[in-house]
Amino acid sequence: MSAVRNKLLVLNAGSSSLKYKLFQLGENSALKAVASGVCERIGDPAASFHRGKAGGGGEQKQEAPLPNHTAALEVVSKFLGDSFRGDFTEEVFGVGHRVVHGREISEPVLITDKVRATIEKAADLAPLHNPPNLMGIDAAKSTFASAPHVAVFDTAFHQTMPPEAFMYALPYELYVERAIRRYGFHGTSYKYLTQQAARMLGKPESETNLVICHLGAGSSMCAVKNGRSVDTTMGLTPLEGLMMGTRCGDIDPAIIPYLASHGMGMKEVDTLLNKKSGFLGLAGNADLRNHLEARFGPGSATADERSKLAVDVYVRRVRKYLGAYFMHLDGQVDAIVFSAGIGENSAPMRREFVRGMEFAGVKMDDAENARAAGGVQADVSAAGSKVKLLVIPTDEELSIAQQTLQVIREEKGTAAAA
Numbered sequence: 384m385s386a387v388r389n390k391l392l393v394l395n396a397g398s399s400s401l402k403y404k405l406f407q408l409g410e411n412s413a414l415k416a417v418a419s420g421v422c423e424r425i426g427d428p429a430a431s432f433h434r435g436k437a438g439g440g441g442e443q444k445q446e447a448p449l450p451n452h453t454a455a456l457e458v459v460s461k462f463l464g465d466s467f468r469g470d471f472t473e474e475v476f477g478v479g480h481r482v483v484h485g486r487e488i489s490e491p492v493l494i495t496d497k498v499r500a501t502i503e504k505a506a507d508l509a510p511l512h513n514p515p516n517l518m519g520i521d522a523a524k525s526t527f528a529s530a531p532h533v534a535v536f537d538t539a540f541h542q543t544m545p546p547e548a549f550m551y552a553l554p555y556e557l558y559v560e561r562a563i564r565r566y567g568f569h570g571t572s573y574k575y576l577t578q579q580a581a582r583m584l585g586k587p588e589s590e591t592n593l594v595i596c597h598l599g600a601g602s603s604m605c606a607v608k609n610g611r612s613v614d615t616t617m618g619l620t621p622l623e624g625l626m627m628g629t630r631c632g633d634i635d636p637a638i639i640p641y642l643a644s645h646g647m648g649m650k651e652v653d654t655l656l657n658k659k660s661g662f663l664g665l666a667g668n669a670d671l672r673n674h675l676e677a678r679f680g681p682g683s684a685t686a687d688e689r690s691k692l693a694v695d696v697y698v699r700r701v702r703k704y705l706g707a708y709f710m711h712l713d714g715q716v717d718a719i720v721f722s723a724g725i726g727e728n729s730a731p732m733r734r735e736f737v738r739g740m741e742f743a744g745v746k747m748d749d750a751e752n753a754r755a756a757g758g759v760q761a762d763v764s765a766a767g768s769k770v771k772l773l774v775i776p777t778d779e780e781l782s783i784a785q786q787t788l789q790v791i792r793e794e795k796g797t798a799a800a801a
């Protein structure tokens with residue numbers, strides 16, 4: 384009997400990790416997550432492992448030597464095969480890949496040789512992300528050879544930004560000849576969060592204005608007007624804007640030639656800005672959790688000054704863009720949305736971001752805010768707050784799955800019509 388091809392796999396390949404979520408297509412195009420997991424420490428076979436759960440079972444952890452992404456995908460396929468059926472790979476009718484940068488390609492697309500080449504070319508604009516994304520694509524294309532593979536780009540949601548938001552004040556030729564402009568990232572997250580926020584507000588997306596804060600190890604914000612991105616904090620690369628775990632965000636660009644004139648090579652500067660700055664650079668550790676106690680804990684009066692400083696720099700940057708985006712939206716903001724690791728989990732940080740914003744119609748319910756964490760949607764605004772404060776766990780994988788399904792269906796429609 385031939386396999387029922389009703390499963391869609393979403394892959395998000397990082398430099399040393401491979402996250403996945405498997406969806407089953409049900410009635411009315413509903414996509415139900417039936418398995419998820421991650422391979423970590425790929426490239427370090429002595430320490431690498433896989434964690435996954437499938438079909439309502441608990442999480443399983445397996446130590447597994449994973450020299451590369453192909454080996455990781457084999458472990459994932461075996462796990463899913465054992466959890467569902469042996470011919471599981473035949474049940475997968477499509478694979479959706481998160482790809483960070485697509486240069487001029489913004490819509491989700493079928494990964495042809497030409498599209499693959501564009502993703503490869505864009506690697507210089509997203510050096511931390513595009514090369515591992517390609518490793519994931521190559522590994523998956525050999526494992527799921529008969530399924531269509533679709534790339535969903537982090538930049539896509541921001542294609543609606545007006546020129547005054549995406550242009551740098553550089554010589555215009557750099558835009559024309561080298562496509563140097565602001566692209567923005569975390570687009571699949573913003574797309575999903577916009578849908579969910581509109582639903583929570585009971586409004587159509589096309590009439591919903593939001594300031595969305597996607598605050599994780601990588602952090603960015605987005606101004607959404609009538610359901611579409613009109614500005615975002617990241618730029619040509621995911622380095623611009625907010626301070627992050629290891630990235631500096633906005634700096635005076637003159638710092639770069641200054642460092643170069645003092646003997647630092649360009650590669651070194653690049654590593655400094657992308658991998659040694661942010662929380663790590665200011666306070667020695669990239670994870671906000673290690674600095675919260677110093678800033679908010681009972682012993683904060685005597686705690687590590689650098690941890691406190693790092694938290695305050697982070698908060699100030701978020702507040703600066705909150706102010707800017709309220710202006711972009713003419714003060715007509717339905718909700719501020721908090722998401723990703725910091726936005727979803729840290730009540731004291733959310734409190735700081737909106738402190739004193741009553742003048743703009745923003746009032747927080749501190750008890751609700753303190754309660755909101757752990758992967759559930761919450762409205763943490765006080766009664767009568769003109770602007771709602773929403774905590775929404777992001778689900779980039781579901782967003783990628785929905786977009787992948789749409790591309791596969793459109794391709795089938797085109798093929799049938801041809």
Ligand code: ADP
Binds near residue numbers: 728
């Ligand atoms: P990314 O997807 O960009 O890798 P995540 O959205 O998973 O990042 O967020 C990870 C970050 O979220 C961690 O580095 C940590 O700083 C922060 N984080 C996670 N949980 C908490 C928490 N309970 N309190 C504060 N910060 C947290």
